[in-house]
Amino acid sequence: MSIYKAPLTDIRFALYDVLDAETLFAKLGYDEATRDLLDAVLEEAGRFTETVLAPLNGVGDEVGCRFDKASGDVTTPPGFREAYAQFIDNGWTGLTAAPEFGGQGLPHAMGVPLNEMINAANLAWGNFPLLSHGAVEALKQHGENWQREAFLKPIVEGRWTGTMCLTEPHCGTDLGLLKTRAEPNADGSYSITGTKIFITAGEHDLTDNIVHLVLAKLPDAPPGAKGISLFVTPKFKVARDGSVGERNAVRCGSIEHKMGIKGSVTCVMNFDGAEGYLVGQPHKGLQGMFTMMNTARLGVGLQGVGLSERAYQNALRYSLDRLQTRSLSGAKFPEKPADPIIVHPDVRRMLLSIKSLVEGSRLLALHAGTLIDVAHHAKDPAERERADVLVSFLTPISKACQTEWGIENTYNALQCFGGHGYIHEHGMEQLARDARITTLYEGTTGIQSLDLMGRKTAATKGAGLKLFMAEVEAFASQHEGDAALAEFIVPLRQKTVEWAALTQGVLQRAALDPEEIGAASTDYLFYSGYVALAYYWARSVAAANASSHGDAFKQAKLETARFYFARMLPRTLAHAAAIESGAAPLMAMDAERFGA
Numbered sequence: 001m002s003i004y005k006a007p008l009t010d011i012r013f014a015l016y017d018v019l020d021a022e023t024l025f026a027k028l029g030y031d032e033a034t035r036d037l038l039d040a041v042l043e044e045a046g047r048f049t050e051t052v053l054a055p056l057n058g059v060g061d062e063v064g065c066r067f068d069k070a071s072g073d074v075t076t077p078p079g080f081r082e083a084y085a086q087f088i089d090n091g092w093t094g095l096t097a098a099p100e101f102g103g104q105g106l107p108h109a110m111g112v113p114l115n116e117m118i119n120a121a122n123l124a125w126g127n128f129p130l131l132s133h134g135a136v137e138a139l140k141q142h143g144e145n146w147q148r149e150a151f152l153k154p155i156v157e158g159r160w161t162g163t164m165c166l167t168e169p170h171c172g173t174d175l176g177l178l179k180t181r182a183e184p185n186a187d188g189s190y191s192i193t194g195t196k197i198f199i200t201a202g203e204h205d206l207t208d209n210i211v212h213l214v215l216a217k218l219p220d221a222p223p224g225a226k227g228i229s230l231f232v233t234p235k236f237k238v239a240r241d242g243s244v245g246e247r248n249a250v251r252c253g254s255i256e257h258k259m260g261i262k263g264s265v266t267c268v269m270n271f272d273g274a275e276g277y278l279v280g281q282p283h284k285g286l287q288g289m290f291t292m293m294n295t296a297r298l299g300v301g302l303q304g305v306g307l308s309e310r311a312y313q314n315a316l317r318y319s320l321d322r323l324q325t326r327s328l329s330g331a332k333f334p335e336k337p338a339d340p341i342i343v344h345p346d347v348r349r350m351l352l353s354i355k356s357l358v359e360g361s362r363l364l365a366l367h368a369g370t371l372i373d374v375a376h377h378a379k380d381p382a383e384r385e386r387a388d389v390l391v392s393f394l395t396p397i398s399k400a401c402q403t404e405w406g407i408e409n410t411y412n413a414l415q416c417f418g419g420h421g422y423i424h425e426h427g428m429e430q431l432a433r434d435a436r437i438t439t440l441y442e443g444t445t446g447i448q449s450l451d452l453m454g455r456k457t458a459a460t461k462g463a464g465l466k467l468f469m470a471e472v473e474a475f476a477s478q479h480e481g482d483a484a485l486a487e488f489i490v491p492l493r494q495k496t497v498e499w500a501a502l503t504q505g506v507l508q509r510a511a512l513d514p515e516e517i518g519a520a521s522t523d524y525l526f527y528s529g530y531v532a533l534a535y536y537w538a539r540s541v542a543a544a545n546a547s548s549h550g551d552a553f554k555q556a557k558l559e560t561a562r563f564y565f566a567r568m569l570p571r572t573l574a575h576a577a578a579i580e581s582g583a584a585p586l587m588a589m590d591a592e593r594f595g596a
Ligand SMILES: Cc1cc2nc3c(=O)[nH]c(=O)nc-3n(C[C@H](O)[C@H](O)[C@H](O)COP(=O)(O)OP(=O)(O)OC[C@H]3O[C@@H](n4cnc5c(N)ncnc54)[C@H](O)[C@@H]3O)c2cc1C
Pocket: 163, 164, 165, 166, 167, 170, 171, 172, 173, 174, 197, 198, 199, 200, 201, 258, 266, 437, 440, 441, 442, 443, 444, 445, 446, 447, 450, 518
């Protein structure tokens, strides 16, 4: 089985040295978020994920969840229930939630390393608490007072979990097509009827109640996405005074048999006149849905980071041990029968690709986390607005790139093991299988790309990009005379100029042909991701140089940054060429000629 050790040194480096989170948290009024407390949280999260969750990762994969057709009940894999009980006893579910709802009120950014560690240790288990965060945000921002009072505390305390019930058999991406209906009742509630599929944690045995956030249409709904409303529909009915009543008319009809994340349950949920309550305004459910989705998207992005970190740790260990052939430049370990495979350039290519992507992604995710804190807590409204625009811009990049890289990284790590990587007992094939879902759910990579190119760039006239480039330029100017950083700052500046020109080019072509947005979008997303990581790598070198870390750490950051700029950033050249080729090469072929 694969091993996992929480990467606390790098997490601390990213948080304190690169992002200066301590100063930021103090400025935002998080008086209790002292370095001592934050360190204790990280240590304990590391202990919990290494010793409680990681050992259950293989069991979850092998045993999976079991479904009882007669009762509609789901049994989670052995040990999942006990681990969840410890999780809530230790207060992890409310780490960053507001104290008024039973949370500990720590900065949102502190949830980022916690979730990275959970996902690395046991992604399937992590899916049970994951969607509760989205449900909390949706109810907090869009719910009525009684709904906040009745639902938030039990969810924040982990006694209940939340779900997102969006997908139906005929609609995943295009939710405007959904058929689930909500009929108003005389008492102000609604009767929800319809079938949802692929519902993560739709049924399980970890908590007493499950709070489904369901998209449905009212009888007078206009067609399409503008007619969607959001409803809170618990497994056991909850009255306005918070008391829990009888079983609601919502049941799990079956569970899916999947390629990976077998310990995470994916349910068909049948709503048969279930009692639900409207959250937010009628027909305005998309607002609540986006609140849930944005939270969940950053969470899924961290699944890519967690899996990549674990894959790297195992591939590194194996590459240091496995003896195969001599180095091209002569024996490096003449006393051994062969050199360890880490001497070979191609193995180093794979290891450094993973290392540079995972450490860079960690910063991207943490930066997004700190921006959420600024967006919620900065005193200056302009600063809040700026952070909000920037995190909205970074969200699709974070979700899609981190998960796509998660697939690449887990495959590269498996490749380091040669044929042994394909064999179940090493645990590498599980990481690769588990990673595969992350680019699909919470909006596919194609949909994240359209979000970035369309809603976050074209529709805002590049507002998010301008803010990000201003950050890059501020950093570059600050280190203008620093000879040690010139090798990173010069190409980084060139890339931002190219990024702006590419954006401009797409927007101009899109004014004549709307297909240009879709044609450019996925290459544009990757291009943006690679340039963003170049910025975080340049910052990492600057922060490492200024830090109290030892020489080996500083040197490793420098060499990884050099690898990144030399071998990963040039991927932008191919993406830029694809973007500039426009829509014609994609759209020329008639649909019927695809089969010719
Ligand atoms: C294990 C698992 C767990 C899940 N958990 C949940 C959950 O908890 N709640 C929930 O509601 N859903 C959940 N889902 C559903 C998931 O979010 C959807 O599967 C996903 O959004 C894609 O929808 P779809 O499968 O219907 O694919 P489709 O929408 O049919 O898309 C098929 C392909 O077409 C592409 N495509 C579609 N439209 C466009 C477009 N306009 N432009 C470019 N490309 C396009 C897509 O990118 C994709 O490649 C889960 C799915 C799985 C497999």
